[in-house]
Amino acid sequence: MMVPYNAPIADMRFVLKDLGLLGQVQQLHGGEEITPDLVEAVLEEAGKLARDVLAPINHAGDRQHSRLENGVVRTPDGYAEAYRAYVEGGWNSVPFEADYGGQDLPWTIATAVQEMWQSANLAFGLCPILNQGAVEALQAHGSEAQKQLYLPRMISGEWTGTMNLTEPQAGSDLSQVKTRAERREDHYRIRGQKIYITYGEHDLAENIVHLVLARCDDAPEGVKGISLFIVPKFLPDETGAPGQRNDVRCVSLERKLGINGSPTCVMAYGDDEGAVGYLVGEENRGLEYMFTMMNNARLAVGVQGLAAVERAYQQARDYARERRQGRAIDGTYPAAIIRHADIRRMLMTMRAYSEAMRALILDAMLMQDTARRHPEESYRLYAKRRVGVLTPVVKGWCTDMAVELTSMGVQVHGGMGYIEETGAAQHFRDSRILPIYEGTNGIQANDLVGRKLIRDGGEAIGEYIDELHALINGLNERGGEDMAIIRRQLALAVDHLDNATGHLLEHGAENPDAAHGAAAYYMRLFGLTAGGAMMARAAIVAQDKLDGGGEEIDRGFYEAKLATALFYAENILPLSAGLVTPIARGPASLRAIPDEAL
Numbered sequence: 001m002m003v004p005y006n007a008p009i010a011d012m013r014f015v016l017k018d019l020g021l022l023g024q025v026q027q028l029h030g031g032e033e034i035t036p037d038l039v040e041a042v043l044e045e046a047g048k049l050a051r052d053v054l055a056p057i058n059h060a061g062d063r064q065h066s067r068l069e070n071g072v073v074r075t076p077d078g079y080a081e082a083y084r085a086y087v088e089g090g091w092n093s094v095p096f097e098a099d100y101g102g103q104d105l106p107w108t109i110a111t112a113v114q115e116m117w118q119s120a121n122l123a124f125g126l127c128p129i130l131n132q133g134a135v136e137a138l139q140a141h142g143s144e145a146q147k148q149l150y151l152p153r154m155i156s157g158e159w160t161g162t163m164n165l166t167e168p169q170a171g172s173d174l175s176q177v178k179t180r181a182e183r184r185e186d187h188y189r190i191r192g193q194k195i196y197i198t199y200g201e202h203d204l205a206e207n208i209v210h211l212v213l214a215r216c217d218d219a220p221e222g223v224k225g226i227s228l229f230i231v232p233k234f235l236p237d238e239t240g241a242p243g244q245r246n247d248v249r250c251v252s253l254e255r256k257l258g259i260n261g262s263p264t265c266v267m268a269y270g271d272d273e274g275a276v277g278y279l280v281g282e283e284n285r286g287l288e289y290m291f292t293m294m295n296n297a298r299l300a301v302g303v304q305g306l307a308a309v310e311r312a313y314q315q316a317r318d319y320a321r322e323r324r325q326g327r328a329i330d331g332t333y334p335a336a337i338i339r340h341a342d343i344r345r346m347l348m349t350m351r352a353y354s355e356a357m358r359a360l361i362l363d364a365m366l367m368q369d370t371a372r373r374h375p376e377e378s379y380r381l382y383a384k385r386r387v388g389v390l391t392p393v394v395k396g397w398c399t400d401m402a403v404e405l406t407s408m409g410v411q412v413h414g415g416m417g418y419i420e421e422t423g424a425a426q427h428f429r430d431s432r433i434l435p436i437y438e439g440t441n442g443i444q445a446n447d448l449v450g451r452k453l454i455r456d457g458g459e460a461i462g463e464y465i466d467e468l469h470a471l472i473n474g475l476n477e478r479g480g481e482d483m484a485i486i487r488r489q490l491a492l493a494v495d496h497l498d499n500a501t502g503h504l505l506e507h508g509a510e511n512p513d514a515a516h517g518a519a520a521y522y523m524r525l526f527g528l529t530a531g532g533a534m535m536a537r538a539a540i541v542a543q544d545k546l547d548g549g550g551e552e553i554d555r556g557f558y559e560a561k562l563a564t565a566l567f568y569a570e571n572i573l574p575l576s577a578g579l580v581t582p583i584a585r586g587p588a589s590l591r592a593i594p595d596e597a598l
């Protein structure tokens with residue numbers, strides 16, 4: 001069964017070019033090289049690889065799974081060839097520093113490409129995501145010698161990187177990490193067990209570079225005693241080529257609900273002489289370093305959420321055009337189910353969310369680029385604050401919605417969605433991990449409310465809400481009934497967000513239990529509103545294009561953009577009323593749940 005995928009290049013182009021993101025990227029250091037032609041070529045070529053190579057092996061990989069055979073992990077048929085094509089096309093190196101062989105493309109562009117890999121094949125796409133996080137962590141914290149040795153190979157894709165945090169007793173709470181590191185002359189010996197390690201072992205590349213959290217014997221307790229180590233599967237010899245086999249092995253693979261093509265490994269370190277590990281940076285600062293990797297990976301997991309929704313939407317829409325059942329309102333019988341109002345509601349919901357998520361994510365990535373490449377420090381700091389706020393929102397909101405919306409994709413198919421034959425169920429199953437890994441969404445919501453709002457005294461979020469008010473003021477000047485509706489609904493949602501923010505700031509610190517209890521509502525309210533703001537910006541651009549006459553435009557495309565923005569305003573933004581209520585019920589609100597009730 002082959003489920004087609006076509007990259008939504010026109011939608012990506014709309015966000016990048018029409019919403020002005022590319023123009024802003026061009027103002028950044030090195031941005032003059034990022035021409036519209038270059039972006040077009042990158043998107044087109046990536047779209048072909050995603051459509052022709054990665055998408056066709058998605059469904060079969062889900063059925064076949066990765067397998068452990070005599071200590072060797074075999075990925076599903078076609079994965080190794082696909083990985084080779086991906087590496088040979090230079091795709092692994094897109095966003096990384098040119099000094100180590102990267103192409104130095106901005107994250108804003110690299111993320112549009114990333115969406116394609118994840119839509120085409122989420123299980124395959126995890127390997128580059130983990131590698132990307134490992135590269136980021138080494139770029140930021142590795143010694144120059146470590147960077148020279150590992151980065152060029154991890155950037156080219158000859159070697160892949162992994163992230164080894166989790167242990168049976170240390171999941172969300174990494175202060176419990178027990179893996180030990182013993183000092184030797186120029187290295188450490190690592191002993192312990194890690195679980196759930198994605199692509200911890202595989203047959204795609206000649207070497208695997210594990211980034212491992214472990215504790216030195218005399219380290220302080222808790223998070224302040226954790227260090228970060230590079231533990232290569234094969235120790236590089238003096239030429240840098242993979243040499244002696246290190247004492248690290250995959251001892252079993254997890255059976256799981258989805259992303260079956262990707263191996264989720266239990267890893268044993270140091271069963272014999274101890275695995276050789278090399279310290280990154282200084283001892284006891286490992287968790288801080290790992291956060292570089294986790295922040296990058298959190299945004300990437302948000303992209304996976306969007307990608308899953310886009311894929312599920314395309315499939316549901318195509319099915320709804322073919323499947324005939326029942327009488328349409330206009331009397332057609334039997335009608336394609338896409339004629340039925342409830343199917344149209346579901347498809348439009350999926351589409352509207354995916355457009356809002358894409359615009360929000362790419363805007364967050366623009367901030368990521370701005371934080372790194374803007375010539376002026378004040379802008380870099382502003383952008384850094386914004387990335388800090390948007391990271392838990394992108395991760396938490398986009399992945400929570402991915403589960404709901406891929407489920408909607410199943411619903412569009414009726415019974416054919418529930419049985420495995422169509423592949424619709426796979427998107428739903430694959431998405432279910434997204435709110436769990438890379439910091440569960442409960443942890444993301446706590447981060448948003450606890451650190452990004454209350455600890456910050458509301459500065460960064462206040463700055464963002466001020467911008468939302470300015471956007472609404474701008475909408476005041478626009479004519480037309482559609483724009484009036486969009487303005488009204490967005491203004492209501494922003495008021496709700498403003499209210500909830502004020503309430504949490506005022507009462508959250510003295511009542512943290514209740515504030516954290518409200519955090520999931522707040523995160524969703526935030527995502528919903530931030531997505532709505534991007535849709536309003538899209539509506540303004542679409543309206544201007546349609547009103548502008550002059551240049552040759554695809555009117556149908558821009559009319560569709562306006563229709564989706566209107567749908568979002570009328571059907572999705574009003575949900576904000578139900579989300580503010582549990583947070584700001586009045587002076588006595590924010591009630592913690594009593595033990596007796598559970």
Ligand SMILES: Cc1cc2nc3c(=O)[nH]c(=O)nc-3n(C[C@H](O)[C@H](O)[C@H](O)COP(=O)(O)OP(=O)(O)OC[C@H]3O[C@@H](n4cnc5c(N)ncnc54)[C@H](O)[C@@H]3O)c2cc1C
Pocket residue numbers: 130163164165166170171172173195196197198199256264433436437438439440441442443446
């Ligand atoms: C398929 C898969 C792939 C993975 N890949 C990797 C990988 O490559 N590398 C790696 O290191 N790990 C990986 N993980 C591990 C993953 O990151 C953890 O499962 C995740 O961080 C949650 O930890 P846990 O499973 O121990 O759940 P727990 O921490 O036990 O959480 C259970 C529940 O309690 C909640 N909870 C826990 N603490 C708090 C808190 N302080 N406040 C509020 N709620 C809380 C959680 O939100 C969750 O709902 C993977 C997991 C899976 C399933």
